[in-house]
Amino acid sequence: MREQLNALLERYETQILGQPKNTKLLLSAILSDGHVLLEGVPGTGKTQMVRTLAALLGGTFNRIQFTPDLLPSDITGSEIYNMKDGGFETLKGPIFTNVLLADEINRTPAKTQAALLEAMEEKQVTIHGTTYNLPDVFFVVATQNPIEFEGTYPLPEAQQDRFLFKLKIDFPSFEEETDVLKQVIEGTLAPSASEVLLDMDTFLAIKKDIEKVTLHEDVLGYIMQIVRQTRTTESIRFGASTRAAISIGRAAKAWAYLTDRDYVTPDDVKMVAVPALRHRIQISPHMELEGVTIDQIVEELVGAVTVPR
Incomplete structure (x- = not known):
């Protein structure tokens, strides 16, 4: 199974150029039974990254474009009257899939956001009083555009906490982006999985x-020290929850497995700590005024905690 997983990761990285760390983190998240908040400007391959992972896993994939007029029933499904049979029938929504891409989740109101987030937490959907279980493998990747704020409904902190990771998709390096451009122009880019x-x-x-x-x-204690440190440092206004510690532990185990180890090291914890914490804490106003980022604070905080031997 490890050989198959390594082959999948290798193929995944050849399909999605310039994002080796994010592709591995995305695979770690689905292996940890978590969900991911994906943030990046348009045109950086967010949809392709999620669609490719679903194809390599042989799972079903659905994409929902979130808009201000989207209703909860557009996600979960509804009951309709069948005139032919003279009765009501249930039409399941696009949420009944293995991998769901919630595109621009912050463009829909809180009521619709909540319908998706409840399903993420409970792995079930209720349609007109009847509860339906979602697939055993159910993975939500929600995208956000960091440069558009008009007509958006930002996710509250409590709802962001439902996501295992928040990944930031940056532009690839000059060489990697040139390689992508060359392969697309010449028609030699690896085909979709x-x-x-x-x-x-x-x-x-x-x-x-x-x-x-x-x-x-000892590593478990290391995780707890990191999380508890977020609650006491002056540069952080609101620290991370217990769910954050659970997320780091689960993600670190998946990262260790992907690195062909059957035990977690402090380095595994460091690798997943930033994406697991960056959306769960709020930095103090005076730090924001100084231009300090959440990632910088988390990295400094993790580096200050004594590493177990």
Whole structure:
């Protein structure tokens, strides 16, 4: 199974150029049974990144374009009257899939956002009083555009906390972007993934195997020290929740597994700490005025915590 997973990751990185860390973090998130908030300017390949992962896993993929007039029933589904049969029938919405791309989630009002986030937490949907379970593999990637604020409804902090990671998609390096341009112009860019490298049954077996990855008590304490430090440092206004510590632990186990290890090291924790915390804390106003970013604060905080030996 590890060989299959390594082959999938290698193929994934050849499909999505210039984002090796984010592709590995995205795979770690789905292996951790979490969800991802993806932030990046238009044209940086966010949709392609998610669609390719679903194709390589052999899972179903749906995309919802969030707009101000989108209703909760447009996501979850509804009941309609069938005139032919003389009765009501349930039409399940696009949320019934393995991988769901919630495109520009901050463009829809809070009521519609809540319908999606409730399903993420409970892994079930209620349609007119009847509860339906979502697939065993259910992965939501919600995108946000960081440069547009007109007509948007920012996700409240409590709802952002439902996401395992917040990943930032930056522009690739000059060489990588030139390579993409050259391959597209010449028609030599690797085609969209069509070969399934990991079926759902194998994927579920890998998730169970990840549960066996050892998280030593010292490393567990290291995670807790990092999270608790976010609540006491003066540069942070609101610290991270207990869910943040759980997220770091689960993600670190998946990252260790992807690195061909059956135990978690402090370096694994450091690797996932920033994407797991950047959307869960608020920095103090005076730090914002000084131009300090959340990522800088988290990196400094993690570096200040004593690493277990």
